Amino acid sequence: MKKIIFIMVLIAMGAAGYFGYQEYRVRQEADTLSSLQTSKVSKGDLTAKIGATGIVRSNQSAQLNWSTSGTVEEIFVDVGDHVTSGKILATLQKTSLPQNVILAQADLANAEKSLEDLYDNAITAKTEAVKAISLYTKSVRDAQYKMDNYTIPSNQADLDTIEALTVMEDRLDKAREAFEPYRYLSANNDTRQDLLADLNEAQSDYDSAVRRLETEYELEVAKDNLVKAKDDLETWMDGPDPADIAAAEARIAAAQAALKSAWIEAPFDGTITASNPKPGDQVESNMQAFRLDDLSRLLLDVQVSEVDINRIQTGQEAILSFDAILDEEYLGIVTEVAPVGTSDLGVVDFTVSVELSDADENIKPGMTAAVNIIVENLEDVLLVPNRAVRFKDGERIVYTLVDGELTPIAVTLGSTSESTSEVIDGELEVGDIVVLNPPVEFEQNGPPGFVR
Secondary structure (H helix, E strand, C coil): CHHHHHHHHHHHHHHHHHHHHHHHHHHHHHHHHHHCCEEECEEEEEEEEEEEEEEEEEEEEEEEECCCCEEEEEECCCCCCEECCCCEEEEECHHHCCHHHHHHHHHHHHHHHHHHHHHHHHHHHHHHHHHHHHHHHHHHHHHHHHHHHCCCCHHHCCCCHHHHHHHHHHHHHHHHHHHHHHCCCCCCCHHHHHHHHHHHHHHHHHHHHHHHHHHHHHHHHHHHHHHHHHHHHHHHCCCCCHHHHHHHHHHHHHHHHHHHCCEEECCCCEEEEEECCCCCCEECCCCEEEEEEEEEEEEEEEEEECCCHHHCCCCCEEEEEECCEEEEEEEEEEEEECCCCEEECCEEEEEEEEEECCCCCCCCCCCEEEEEEEEEEEEEEEEEEHHHCEEECCEEEEEEEECCEEEEEEEEEEEECCCEEEEEEECCCCCCEEECCCCHHHHHHCCCCCCC
């Protein structure tokens, strides 16, 4: 009898445990379901963005340093002043400058005078060449006229000019030698008269050969002079020799560079953002004087991973937000995409430059901004919240809730925004309820009892 009672007690305790566990499961299911956060699958528009951070910089920036030593004489600008290219910002006392800088003024004057002389001499040479062409053109014409009207004696017709001169000179020497013994005889002496006649004829032939040579020589000289005058005109037609000009200009540039070291001037239009010198300061070469920034354009350089870089193109819009400027968003435009990436510890990034489109006085170079580049705008696509997506066993899944039961569904996603993703493939439809916070035990230890 006791044994039967013991068995009945065990059965009663087991039944009580079973029904207690079932009640616990029901309460657990109710508690779990009540704690689930859900959302509905819907269709809508999606803006895909690529995020990065960057630091605002000016369009152009320069640190302006002193080029020589000396004592600061005057400061012409203050921080915040806008200056134009070439404006002198500060000067040094002339008496405090090194000797080479002081002497540069004389060097500059001499170099400028040399360059001026080059051009003046070129003008003079060109004018003289024109005159010479006119003169030697007439000389050639006159010499040619003489040449055309010169009659070659018959005894020289078959001889060239030099040969005729040689032959006639030889005949003259022989005639003079033959006449010499009879020079002092009576003028009525027949032999003397015959030899004198021969001498006169030889002298006449020699003189004719000389005139022939002189006429030809005069023509050749006139032609050569005309050619030279034309060459001179060609030489000076375009001004001085370019090599001489380059040498003179180099001397001028060297002198000007030495003189410019006595002051600092703005290399481009911009705003003075830092000013160090004060009148009376002793400065040395390479000491910083000013910082100049072109604030007409503000840009940011951000680093984008090689995975995303091919989705970025110039002209794309960007949205920027700053920690220093609360509750404000600014617009930007991608202006440049680096064609070559840089590697750091095996990670390859590309530099993308973004220009602010609506910058105001609150934005300053050096500020950090979060940049979201809009790479794609999709309309009327199937969307699922990013919080609902999980990654398990090598694939993306979401959990749907139907009649109180959770069901995992594999999905293929496309473009993604900050809050939603495009569903390209998967058994999801508009209106399906997806779970944003599926139970942790499902992901780690398998599904609870009420999950299919």
